[in-house]
Amino acid sequence: MPFYRSVGQIPDKRHTQFRQDDGSLYAEELMGQEGFSSDSSLLYHRFRPTAISSSSEHRPERAEPVANHPLKPRHFRTHKLNGGSGDAVFGRNHLLSNADCRISYAVADQPSPLYRNAIGDECIYVESGEARVETSFGAIDIGQGDYLIMPMSTIYRVVPKGPEPLRTLVVESTGHITPPKRYLSVRGQFLEHSPYCERDLRSPAEPLLVDGEDVDVYVQHRGRGSATLWTKFTYAHHPFDVVGWDGCLYPWVFSIHDFEPITGRIHQPPPAHQVFQGPNFVICNFVPRKVDYHPDAIPVPYNHHNVDSDEVMFYCGGNYEARRGSGIEQGSISLHPSGFTHGPQPGAAERSIGADHFDELAVMVDTFRPLELCEPALDVEDSDYAWTWNRDPA
Ligand SMILES: [Fe+2]
Known part of the structure; x- marks a missing residue:
């Protein structure tokens, strides 16, 4: 996102000593796009974000997509898809895809595993239901009409809440999803003609700290050509160990009901x-x-x-x-x-x-x-x- 935010504890100066109560250093992580040349955030971890103890193949069963041939307009009834006992990540029914994006629909009534999409940003639109989305940046609640923009490589999980399952349309990108450029000033502020602006956006407001050791995270990542591969990492410590972060890269939510x-x-x-x-x-x-x-x-x-x-x-x-x-x-x-x-x-x-x-x-x-x-x-x-x-x- 174009504007700067700061959440939790951070040191006055970046890349300087920032110590925990026991005197050890917090582990600073820069998460940035386009090398070091675009939006980024600095996150301060209690434990090393690099410490993994295992890496294993994971192979979700998916059939290869087929061409729209013979060509015709199509109508798919998502409410007839299997649903009601899945999670918001592995429960995604892939519907349409190309080399730039994949469009899926999920009905979730169970918490998802911890997950990272290392291929691109995701846009998750909530058709109905509610959930708490837990991320390294903090937690954020989503409900009917919300778009959640999840930056590439953020570790997160989706925890449905309330009596109804969470129904979502998901667009997985192979790059970054942003507001249209023409809505923004050269320095990234929403312009007057934009149908929404900064006041309409929500993002995590406080750190989320979870204790745990030997924690599995499923990573969707690049393979050969446009192939998608999955790997399961086991992290030595729970990745939700960030006491503070600042920058312009973080998950954010915009409600369709705030679109003018x-x-x-x-x-x-x-x-x-x-x-x-x-x-x-x-x-x-x-x-x-x-x-x-x-x-x-x-x-x-x-x-x-x-x-x-x-x-x-x-x-x-x-x-x-x-x-x-x-x-x-x-x-x-x-x-x-x-x-x-x-x-x-x-x-x-x-x-x-x-x-x-x-x-x-x-x-x-x-x-x-x-x-x-x-x-x-x-x-x-x-x-x-x-x-x-x-x-x-x-
Ligand atoms: Fe049209």
Whole structure:
């Protein structure tokens, strides 16, 4: 994140002696992006963050994704996925992936193991439920509508709480996920035209200290080419031993309900709804809002073909007017690939005329390289979706 924070105890001067009560030195760790040339934080550990006692292969069972071939638009019903007895990390059902990102859906009612994604940042969107997310930087609570941006290589675990399971859409990136550059000043402050700003963000407020020895951490890391590998490290001491940290790199949360929609007299394209950017993809959200107020406006989108993008839409609240009659429901994901022109369902344009408000909540991921289909997605595909534009209006 662009702005500086300081939590817990830190020495006055970086890289100087900072001693524990017994006189030993705290172990200082710089966690930084792009070598030493971008955002970073300094963390002060009670124990050496380098002390591991074992490293072993871990091989979660995953089928290889397949190409979207023959090409067609797709609809996946995430609420039909197996769920209810998993955790928020190993319970991720992979749905769509390419060399830049992977999109998954998880239903979790158990704490996850300690986990580190050493491939890239993660964006975790909470469809429903609540959890406490414990990290080396401290703990942070998440609930419905929250986006959690977890920096690459942060050690964390997700502990669901409350009576409902935690339902999340997860975007795992192969790089860094940030607010769109155009929302930020050259020094990183949110600008006035941004639909959200620093006051809307939350992050850990105090250190989290956990005692323990011989603690396992599952690491997802780079393999050959774009392959993903997993290794289980055993740390000599619990990695949640940071008494203080400061810097501009840390996990943070933004609620979709704090996104201030930008509206106009005529239809506003998705970049007006962008919330984050990643390497070769963007994340946008469609929130309840007043709609187009030109006297002849058609509030639902026009047919469009974004020739460079595969468009993924996760329908997570309200009614998505443009898709009525298509079978899309709460928890649905649509994939509108490059090579296919998509648009509102039959009759949607006419029905939307005169509307002044849309009560919809959806998260969109636009990828600039084609997405492949993972087995869990195909298991819950609505195979009729592709033909729903070839029908009479609902
Ligand atoms: Fe679209």
